[in-house]
């Protein structure tokens with residue numbers, strides 16, 4: 001991997017990452033042509049809030065997990081194509097500007113170190129980094145760690161098994177959060193935006209948010225795509 005993630009949008013030729021045609025990208029949506037943007041399964045208005053999740057914290061999705069967005073998210077995750085995160089970040093930027101106007105910092109749902117070594121990058125980490133840059137907010141992803149390796153969610157069967165698998169999988173860097181809160185003008189009301197690429201059941205996002213919320217931090221989850229309601 002070469003280059004910095006936030007420099008890719010400048011280095012890439014103006015090719016649409018969905019249709020692969022050379023195009024003039026739509027303002028605010030690098031890497032997406034006008035006709036592909038119009039065809040994306042975006043969520044609007046009240047569709048963006050995922051109301052069915054437990055745990056009592058708000059989660060928003062920019063789009064439904066359907067083609068052609070689904071294919072792009074799979075390429076980002078499994079095809080060593082970190083540059084695709086630029087186009088996907090633009091969907092999150094729009095979502096956070098509208099749904100989380102009090103956002104004070106951004107952080108990603110972390111991967112375990114071993115998974116990170118296998119893949120070479122955390123796709124949610126790239127999204128969080130570029131989202132933070134676009135919104136001129138700090139990226140505090142270093143404050144949330146994956147303490148123990150969990151099975152891939154797709155390899156577990158029941159909901160109970162998934163939840164047990166995630167129990168205490170995440171931990172926080174208390175020193176980092178205390179230092180940030182004491183310097184933050186909004187103090188204890190400062191809201192964190194927790195970023196993931198895809199939400200299926202919401203169990204992973206909820207588990208990642210739990211230690212932050214237990215430490216008294218306000219958290220709102222955002223994902224690029226989900227079919228949850």
Ligand SMILES: [Zn+2]
Nearest residue numbers: 016019033036
């Ligand atoms: Zn296109």
